[in-house]
Amino acid sequence: MGADRERGKMAEIKQYVEILLESLKKKKSMLQNILEQNIRQEEVIRNNCDMDEFDRTVKLKRRYIWELESLDSGFEKVYVRIKEELSEVKEHHRDEISQMQKLISEITDLSVRIQASEERNKKLVETYFSYTRGKIRESKKSVRVASDYYKSMSGTNYTDARLMDRKN
Numbered sequence: 349m350g351a352d353r354e355r356g357k358m359a360e361i362k363q364y365v366e367i368l369l370e371s372l373k374k375k376k377s378m379l380q381n382i383l384e385q386n387i388r389q390e391e392v393i394r395n396n397c398d399m400d401e402f403d404r405t406v407k408l409k410r411r412y413i414w415e416l417e418s419l420d421s422g423f424e425k426v427y428v429r430i431k432e433e434l435s436e437v438k439e440h441h442r443d444e445i446s447q448m449q450k451l452i453s454e455i456t457d458l459s460v461r462i463q464a465s466e467e468r469n470k471k472l473v474e475t476y477f478s479y480t481r482g483k484i485r486e487s488k489k490s491v492r493v494a495s496d497y498y499k500s501m502s503g504t505n506y507t508d509a510r511l512m513d514r515k516n
Contacts, residue, residue: 357433361430361433361434361437361441364426364430365430365434365441365444365445366444368448369444369448369451371419371422371423371426372448372451372452372455373451374415374419375416375419375423375451375455378416379455379459379462380458381408382462383458383461383465385408385409385412386462386465386466386469388401389402389406389469390465390468390469390472392405393472393473394472397476
């Protein structure tokens with residue numbers, strides 16, 4: 349009976365390890381999607397900032413981030429559940445553990461690249477909005493100058509009758 353129970357426990361741990369691996373693969377995929385959207389955002393900002401397209405990328409990223417948070421939560425719950433048992437039988441799962449370590453390294457690299465990309469995009473957006481605010485200020489100034497000009501010009505067409513020279 350003890351051997352059957354041990355095999356059952358090993359099979360259960362194997363299933364959990366596979367779940368962890370799958371979770372890491374999905375996380376890597378979500379991070380790649382986020383990085384792609386960051387690259388797309390940079391293109392949009394650099395090419396006259398189509399706000400509708402920019403908004404689409406933000407919404408997609410928001411969805412990917414939500415999925416990432418869900419994956420992280422699930423991963424953590426599964427890992428906590430098998431952490432002790434896995435450390436006792438890690439030789440049996442050496443290949444899977446090695447795959448997980450590799451995926452974690454790739455995920456970390458992607459996270460760093462995303463952070464750098466986010467920082468670049470933030471600076472680009474700040475520059476774009478600063479430029480846009482400047483153009484708006486200039487536009488308002490131009491409108492005010494034009495308005496003042498038209499007001500002053502409309503007053504010059506009026507000639508006071510007392511100032512007209514009459515011929516007798």
